[in-house]
Amino acid sequence: METVLTRPSAAPVIQALRSIGYNANTAIADLVDNSLDARAVKIHINFAYGESDGMITISDNGSGMDEEMLQTAMNIGSKDPRAKRGANELGRFGMGLKTASFSLGKRLSVLSKKDGVYNERCWDLDHVSECNEWQLYTKIPADVRTIMGEIESESGTIVCIDKLDRFMGYGGKRKLKETSFYNKVARINRHLEFVFHSILEKSEVEMFINGKEIVPWDPFMRYHPNTMEGEMQMLRINENRIKVQYFILPHASHLTEPEYKKAGGYKGWRDHQGLYIYRENRLLYFGDWMGLFPKDAASQLARVRIDLPNAADSDWQVDIKKSGINLPEDAKRRLEAISSIARKVSRDIFYFRTQPGPRNPSIKGSLNTWEQSGSEDGPQFILNRNHPILSELLKNLDDENAKLLNLYLKFVQLGSPSNIIDSPKVPEEEVQDVPDSQKELVIQFASSMLKLNVAENEEQLYNILLTQPAFDGLNRATIKAITTEANLIVSN
Template identity: 30%
Template structure:
């Protein structure tokens, strides 16, 4: 800046870290952000250990990835890592390791080994008590530390990284951290973390697209993938795949949309599996768009302003996929938990989403009719009459779907309203009563 006076004003480290602790993580999402780093490091196994020990309770997140050199480890603890991220890599801002960890604890240690042939580990600690005391973003060597020594022993067999959370002030109660309630809380958080990891990393756990399955364990228990689209159910229906091009600045990128109608309870392989697939939000709130960034699920539930949640469309779910090159178009947040859809993309999605909901509505109502009293014309009707009734219902569904694809849904609603008034018997036959 020639000709101008300039001043370097460093931020207060103590104040800044206090603000960053409230960036929006809860315990499961914070753990998931650390696992993102493990996936980026090429790990095939990630072990999460949540150990209750009163005020000395701790969380270990260990992987067998390629690890970090001492220089890379120190850089990884910088607030706003300077390294660049490759296309498809789950990291983005260079904040995740620090913000996710400090949202749950006051001390985070990172122990890593990057040399497969030589057992050489490095360890560094970021401690908020020291940061606040010095008002500087400082990282220290842990010295003689039993927990760090334990992590180093885990890395004796090969490369990898261990993240250690201690002083869990955002997890344990300030009073009586050694009580029964604190123990039960940690147990509950372990269960929630396992469920969350099974959802957001389900594609990695399944090993799709020729990728070897990732193994994640929580307190020794293997995490089970929860695929929201129930691909193993024979009655799951998939509609044709859609692909959209969206503009970002002077360039463009592609977004994929896959649409599914899940089976109703009576067509699921078992009632237990139907209940499991209802998900943590249950069927109504679990319907909607499932947004994936580089195969990692970042947001789900609801239709992102395209339409409202409806009991009759609760079987409708859709996968919306984008790559890391479209991060700016989706405005993904630091915690990688929320995205926003541009007006351009919402407009593109409106017709295919409404078409999906038409199919889901029809599936729901078929079940409703199948579990209630038969309609009068079907009582004792011969097979050919029942077949004609089913064909008429299929025709009604096809008409609604065609209106969606032609961009004439508003016109179709007006037509259907006139039919309900002037020809209710036709409406009933075609299944257009909704």
Template identity: 25%
Template sequence: MTHDWQFDVPTAGSKRLPPDARYMEALSSQGYGFEVAIADLVDNSIDAGAKDVVIHFLRDGDQLVSLLVVDDGKGMDEAALDIAMTVGGRRDYAADALGMFGTGLKSASLSHASAVTVVSTTKRTRTAGRRWVMERAVSSFDCDIVEPEYAQKLIDRYDSGRPIEWQGTVVRWDGVKDFPKHGGGGQTDRYLHRTINKLGLHLGLHLHRFLAREDFNITIAVEDVRTGTIYMNFGVEPLNPFGYPVPGHPEYPRKFTASLPSVGAVTLDAHVWTPKSNLDEYKAVGSGMERQGFYFYRNNRLVQAGGWNNFRQPEQHLSLARVAVNLPDRPGDAFRLTVKKAGVEASPEFTSALEEASTPAGDVFLDYLNAAEGVYRDARKRSGTTRKPVLPPGEGLDPAVRETIEDELPTIPHEEPIALRWQRLDNELFFDVDRDDRTIVLNQHYRTAILGGRSGGANDAPLLKSLMYVLLHQVFEKEYSGSREKDNLQLWQSILVSAARAELDRVADDG
């Protein structure tokens, strides 16, 4: 008896089935973060040979209106521009190119803007422009041709070395979803401060090898289109995740070699960071649990910052361990890069090879992990104190504060974190302890006074919430509260209610 399902499926010809126009909508739902999307555009600038890239926020008074990424790369003629604006447009990528799939410009842009315009000029061709408008893109694949006069006007805005002189490209986002809808009350300034800080850190980290060169610069600027006032104008600094002044272990960094049958030898450049570092190069990547592990590079571009890729679980005592890995030119199925270039999927072949990875002297990769762990533990011992593990902080507390707590205190593994949230309570209470949901509840009635009239958010009032976590985390680590602890809770409740009411009176007097 034969089983036909075991053999190749026979076919009878083929039929062309082009994608529905709604594919554009799916393309714009790739989950691009804002910083990741901008980095994708800068990758295109680097591939075009740009020496200077300007990320330009345009505002009209309190309202943000557009975001532009401008470069002095080789530019594109109309044929190249059509390919660039075609979804999955076919072009030959250089061996050292950062682009891969032909979708980054469109998906990164339309994930965050209702329209994207690309205008470009070369030394030998006239300025040309194309524009995708999301509202129409989801019903057809018709891409607008930008009026040549406007295209030239946009290029001229950035000529005379700002940065375009003879050639270059401008990518313009309109209808940016993240921009504040109403810029009054300082919302725009707060948004710009927060966003530009995160953007600078992200670009500085992921493109640090390029920024370390003398002939490549990224500038972030903010301009008021009505007055021409420049609010910000600064260069992005490289943040080398291996840029410690002194290594944490005298025998590191060391190079290990992992042999993968499908791609050959892969070098693991293993580092141990200096304990208790406050440098941005160390702290720019998430928490201590997130920043440990592998740092994968593709053509000198950091595409994954931290993580063990199923080799092992992150642990606090490995927070000083970082391993630089340059991906092979032809990674095959051993390493798969996500479309957003924000992570690497490593095959079981890689994780198995790590078990046998070694130095020329015969030291194995496990020796490195033990060394990194030993440096962390010795630093704790030298501090003169052994801190008791605590339940980790969770939602409601600013990520930077959570990171500091997790750096300073060992956390109890495999436990739900303590969340903090605002909720309506009796006005005689400032806080409540919800053991079942593992949540510190703060009285919504006092929120406006605590925030000084500012609008709140999920991670607002970081100072107050940090103090509440420090006061109350031990309550959740016990099954019940004893008489002394109950008395302390009542004491804190009385003092905090009194202080909160004093804040309310100040707000009323100021009003």
């Protein structure tokens, strides 16, 4: 059958490539991927603000490119996405360098050095639009080349983007002000410390923005003694081995104010729950359950890490920006089962603080007035029939036990889940001003715990009181002050 060779017009295609859907965060992250693929261990990202224009440079000490390699890298679509990738390789389409850069500005200059020999190329979209041809400059404009400077190591690459119309409004009527420009840079920093946290933690790679080192932000709080780690599971999905592990973050009562704020991430606690999908240790997607479950406040402590090899790109439909993904049908059922467990543990901790840890190793929630039924339908919360107060009443209901019953019923009311969902974070250092009625309730409950020999020492008594939803607004210092003033002493 006869065919005819067609050539797409350069100008409209280039404009289409600029609108793939990058934002500044994902564009810079995609450019950093190229440095990592070049085995760079030092990556410097610099943002310079100017009155009429700005400049973004990304320099690394990676393997560099000779002239043929650089020419290939600057071609539009330089790799077949179906081709097998090397181990740990982050690239896929051979488009990221160009599309990410063009989403920020209209000129892309690349200076690379391999074994001491320099090579350079430059795309200028103003020129491409004017001639409507795929004309790539073999030299970088002299003024830009001077600013880019030299590559100090034997090999490495500098990527420079200017004419920043998309990033800061170059050439338009409304140019970004300097303060807004650097606020945007700060947001990019937060994104990179998140997206590349696993790579920065596990390798010798160092990244810097405007000379300041990027410190990895671990969304799973693995350093904290109260974080719960689920067992690592290996799933085989369409011939690819996928690692899955859930993490349950500590209840707010186990965190200092700075820890609580930092763990919430830049989206907040509720919007950081869910699946975290990594490809070769680089975060691709996070922030929801991808249709498996809806978000809810009680599941905000649950974060599930999924690690993919780059060979799984097709199955998971990884897009050019490396920020969009779809769950394969074969993965949904197994991920739903693992996530369901994580969500249940999160709800237990969120509502009842039933979290083991060094601060409270022996109290596991047996004193809660409510428990989750474990059923998806019908009542979600039921009375705890194993509560020590209730157990004592069942043995022998007399006048004394009638008082315990009244106390227990108070806690049924105050411990209702609808009353404890949005408990405020309270400062730990100072004694709070507490109404006499609440003080009396603390004293009554503490006295009952001592009488029933549930608490063996003062510290355990404080932990018992702090795990009660009725006292969710009280800190440790206040609990201690109330019990001390009432002269409540644990007998050994």
